[in-house]
Amino acid sequence: MELFHSRQSYLYTPLEELSFISIDTETTGLYPDKGDKICEIAAVLFHQKRKHFEPLGFFWYLINPLRSIPEETSQIHGITDEIIKYSPSFTDIIPSFLEFINNSILAAYNSDFDMYFINKELQNNGSEALSNPTIDVLKLARGFLQLSKYSLENVALNLNISFPQGLMKHGALGDAITNGKVFCTIITQLQSMGYIYLMDILKLLGEKRFEHQEMVIKITDAIFREKKLRIRYLSLQRSISDRLVLPKKIEERNKEYFLIAYCYVKNEERTFALNRILSWEIIG
Amino acid sequence: MELFHSRQSYLYTPLEELSFISIDTETTGLYPDKGDKICEIAAVLFHQKRKHFEPLGFFWYLINPLRSIPEETSQIHGITDEIIKYSPSFTDIIPSFLEFINNSILAAYNSDFDMYFINKELQNNGSEALSNPTIDVLKLARGFLQLSKYSLENVALNLNISFPQGLMKHGALGDAITNGKVFCTIITQLQSMGYIYLMDILKLLGEKRFEHQEMVIKITDAIFREKKLRIRYLSLQRSISDRLVLPKKIEERNKEYFLIAYCYVKNEERTFALNRILSWEIIG
Numbered sequence: 001m002e003l004f005h006s007r008q009s010y011l012y013t014p015l016e017e018l019s020f021i022s023i024d025t026e027t028t029g030l031y032p033d034k035g036d037k038i039c040e041i042a043a044v045l046f047h048q049k050r051k052h053f054e055p056l057g058f059f060w061y062l063i064n065p066l067r068s069i070p071e072e073t074s075q076i077h078g079i080t081d082e083i084i085k086y087s088p089s090f091t092d093i094i095p096s097f098l099e100f101i102n103n104s105i106l107a108a109y110n111s112d113f114d115m116y117f118i119n120k121e122l123q124n125n126g127s128e129a130l131s132n133p134t135i136d137v138l139k140l141a142r143g144f145l146q147l148s149k150y151s152l153e154n155v156a157l158n159l160n161i162s163f164p165q166g167l168m169k170h171g172a173l174g175d176a177i178t179n180g181k182v183f184c185t186i187i188t189q190l191q192s193m194g195y196i197y198l199m200d201i202l203k204l205l206g207e208k209r210f211e212h213q214e215m216v217i218k219i220t221d222a223i224f225r226e227k228k229l230r231i232r233y234l235s236l237q238r239s240i241s242d243r244l245v246l247p248k249k250i251e252e253r254n255k256e257y258f259l260i261a262y263c264y265v266k267n268e269e270r271t272f273a274l275n276r277i278l279s280w281e282i283i284g
Numbered sequence: 285m286e287l288f289h290s291r292q293s294y295l296y297t298p299l300e301e302l303s304f305i306s307i308d309t310e311t312t313g314l315y316p317d318k319g320d321k322i323c324e325i326a327a328v329l330f331h332q333k334r335k336h337f338e339p340l341g342f343f344w345y346l347i348n349p350l351r352s353i354p355e356e357t358s359q360i361h362g363i364t365d366e367i368i369k370y371s372p373s374f375t376d377i378i379p380s381f382l383e384f385i386n387n388s389i390l391a392a393y394n395s396d397f398d399m400y401f402i403n404k405e406l407q408n409n410g411s412e413a414l415s416n417p418t419i420d421v422l423k424l425a426r427g428f429l430q431l432s433k434y435s436l437e438n439v440a441l442n443l444n445i446s447f448p449q450g451l452m453k454h455g456a457l458g459d460a461i462t463n464g465k466v467f468c469t470i471i472t473q474l475q476s477m478g479y480i481y482l483m484d485i486l487k488l489l490g491e492k493r494f495e496h497q498e499m500v501i502k503i504t505d506a507i508f509r510e511k512k513l514r515i516r517y518l519s520l521q522r523s524i525s526d527r528l529v530l531p532k533k534i535e536e537r538n539k540e541y542f543l544i545a546y547c548y549v550k551n552e553e554r555t556f557a558l559n560r561i562l563s564w565e566i567i568g
Contacts, residue, residue, distance in 0.1 A: 019370070045345070047370035056371045057345035059380070061329070086303070086331035087340045096343070096383035165449060 010105055010133045011199035015187050018048040018198065020105040020135070022180030024172040025114045026077040028069050032120040037065035038090055039079050041118075042172035043100055046180040053184035059100040060173045062087040077171055090121045103132060105198075109152045109179045111136040119221075129221040131214050137183045140201070144186055152178055159185045212257055212274045216250055218282065219259060223247045228283040229261070234276040241265070244283070245272075294389055294417045295483035299471050302332040302482065304389040304419070306464030308456040309398045310361040312353050316404045321349035322374055323363050325402075326456035327384055330464040337468035343384040344457045346371040361455055374405045387416060389482070393436045393463045395420040403505075413505040415498050421467045424485070428470055436462055443469045496541050496558045500534055502566065503543060507531045512567040513545070518560040525549070528567070529556075 022044045029036035045057040062079065064087040074080045108114045111134050119129035141147075141155045148154075152175060156163065161181045164174050187201075195201055222229060231243050245261035248269065252258075257274040306328045313320035329341040346363065348371040358364045392398045395418050403413035425431070425439045432438075436459060440447065445465045448458050471485075479485055506513060515527050529545035532553065536542075541558040 045372075050370050051366065057377070059343055059384075061341035082335065086334050088329075093341070096380060096386075099380035099383040100343075102380075 011197065011202070013105070013198045015191050015195060015198060015201075016048060018105070018187065019046065020107050020180070020183070021045055021101050022137075022176045022183065023101075023106055023108045023111075023114055023118075024176035024179060025117055026079055026172050027073070027117055028065050028067060029073055032117050035067065036117075037063075037067060038117050038121055039063050039065045039069060039084055040077065040172040041090075041093070041097070042176040043097070044173070044176045044180050045104075046184060048184055048187055050184075053181045055177055055180060058173065058176070059097065061093050061097075063093065064089050079171070091125050094122065094125055094127060098127070101130070101132065106130070106132045106134040107137050107179060107183045108134065109136075109175065109182075110138045119217075123221070123224055129217055129224075131217045133213060135183070135198075135202075137179050137186070140186055141182065144190070152182070155182055161185060215274060215277070215280070216257060219247050219250060219280075222282045223249060228264075229280055230283055231272065231280040232278040233272055234278055236276075240278065243270075243272075245270070250274075295481065295486070297389070297482045299475050299479060299482060299485075300332060302389070302471065303330065304391050304464070304467070305329055305385050306421075306460045306467065307385075307390055307392045307395075307398055307402075308460035308463060309401055310363055310456050311357070311401055312349050312351060313357055316401050319351065320401075321347075321351060322401050322405055323347050323349045323353060323368055324361065324456040325374075325377070325381070326460040327381070328457070328460045328464050329388075330468060332468055332471055334468075337465045339461055339464060342457065342460070343381065345377050345381075347377065348373050363455065375409050378406065378409055378411060382411070385414070385416065390414070390416045390418040391421050391463065391467045392418065393420075393459065393466075394422045403501075407505070407508055413501055413508075415501045417497055419467070419482075419486075421463050421470070424470055425466065428474070436466070439466055445469060499558060499561070499564070500541060503531050503534060503564075506566045507533060512548075513564055514567055515556065515564040516562040517556055518562055520560075524562065527556075529554070534558075 024042050025038045026040035027036050027038050040062050041060070043059040044055045046053060047056055050056060062084050064084045066089055069079060069081055069084070106115075115130065115134055122129060138150060138152075141150055145155065145158065147158055153163070156178050159182060161178060164177050190201055219229065226246070229245050229247055231245060232240060233243055234240055244264040245259075246264070247259055247261045249260050250257060251260060259272045259274060259277070261270060261272065262268070263270040308326050309322045310324035311320050311322050324344075324346050326344045327342060328339045330337060331340055334340060346368050348368045350373055352365055353363060353368070390399075399414065399418055406413060422434060422436075425434055429439065429442065431442055437447070440462050443466060445462060448461050471479075474485060503513065510530075513529050513531055515529060516524060517527055518524050526549075528548040529543075530548070531543055531545045533544050534541060535544060543556045543558060543561070545554060545556065546552070547554040
């Protein structure tokens with residue numbers, strides 16, 4: 001069995017062959033830029049064809065965030081300083097986490113949140129941000145299900161998916177398992193509506209970011225590392241030019257993505273539409 | 285936190301600082317040499333000081349054994365051909381499994397069985413056999429608890445340890461979690477009896493093999509690979525000689541370990557007591 005998909009071809013993965021890893025984290029708070037950290041992580045392997053969408057494997061850790069967990073967040077996820085006292089740190093688990101997810105397609109519920117935390121921890125440890133294709137199951141649910149509330153719990157309830165019981169009921173593992181089952185269930189519904197490839201779903205969702213996902217992730221990483229980019233750009237006037245730029249940020253405007261960067265050719269800050277960057281490389 | 289212990293010093297790990305990984309496998313049958321394979325594996329991280337001995341992390345996979353599972357073994361562990369149809373093979377999971385266990389101390393219930401299967405799979409894939417220090421919790425239970433039956437279930441029941449419920453109730457994950465809790469509980473009892481180091485337990489168990497465990501594992505691996513050894517040997521007559529030998533097997537006689545090997549110095553098969561091998565290396 002081929003466990004992993006090459007990055008180039010993931011958009012054309014047939015839905016009926018899809019295997020992916022569902023990810024969830026629990027954290028000390030909402031703001032990684034203000035020092036919040038991951039205190040639990042789960043990664044669960046699914047295959048779309050597996051009966052009842054039961055998981056085929058998982059990786060789970062309580063993580064010592066090397067800081068105290070505020071009482072108000074402990075009340076949400078139940079993880080206290082006492083619980084993670086003897087746990088490894090995120091640094092300790094990076095090698096086995098990266099081996100586990102390898103180059104799999106990832107799925108998370110409100111994935112920007114988890115990915116931002118995970119990538120921040122990776123970068124703080126000198127590792128690169130993940131460039132795995134990542135699907136936001138919350139966005140999929142919003143796009144395809146008519147519900148009044150889109151909490152994972154409510155979405156699962158409406159799809160007749162029960163939360164795992166026992167040790168896995170609470171926290172990252174239970175949520176990652178439920179998220180994976182929700183994703184499998186939505187995919188199955190879409191297959192019955194004639195959707196064939198992963199790309200079909202993403203296109204319909206208007207997720208232009210997916211077309212540029214690897215680019216967005218790698219440039220975000222370059223911004224973090226203060227690295228320059230060499231880009232070949234097609235202007236609105238249809239002229240092609242090579243630019244050396246220092247990337248500042250990536251912005252979404254009306255579902256189109258733009259790179260804001262200091263341009264060393266024009267010696268000023270310029271805005272580049274990602275879909276008109278013909279080729280690009282990170283320098284140094 | 286120091287997650288892993290160096291191999292040299294593991295015997296002197298203070299029991300109160302012990303962290304270890306509990307391992308369990310389910311297989312297609314009892315005989316790896318007749319083609320039986322692993323179809324489920326779980327590895328669970330414990331720390332002796334953790335409240336209620338709850339796990340701190342785990343790694344779990346259903347594994348496609350790339351052969352059919354006999355109905356009689358399916359009835360034991362509940363794993364059928366259908367269940368593992370979309371699972372990765374053992375080959376697929378080796379990198380993440382090895383990263384997860386790293387150089388941790390391992391504990392398994394009737395560990396020879398699991399280790400033989402795991403090492404066979406590793407060797408079939410061109411990897412080395414594990415040389416992690418490995419504790420057989422069944423032997424510990426037999427040595428320290430007075431019971432009529434030493435099944436994991438009965439031992440756990442007698443120590444007031446309940447099996448995990450839900451998804452983890454059956455199979456390798458539930459058993460690995462329970463085995464880890466049994467080990468933690470026995471260690472705690474031994475600590476109250478004045479035992480301080482892991483070595484104290486092993487010595488009392490008469491487990492001479494532990495002193496030579498790394499040697500036994502590595503030489504077993506050399507036998508499998510048909511590699512020669514260079515040894516410095518102290519004879520019963522107290523003379524020291526350097527020998528080049530082709531190892532044939534390792535035998536236990538009255539809890540002492542012996543290497544049977546073809547000796548290129550004497551040009552015949554000889555028997556060497558492991559505790560009189562002063563130094564050794566595998567050639568090539």
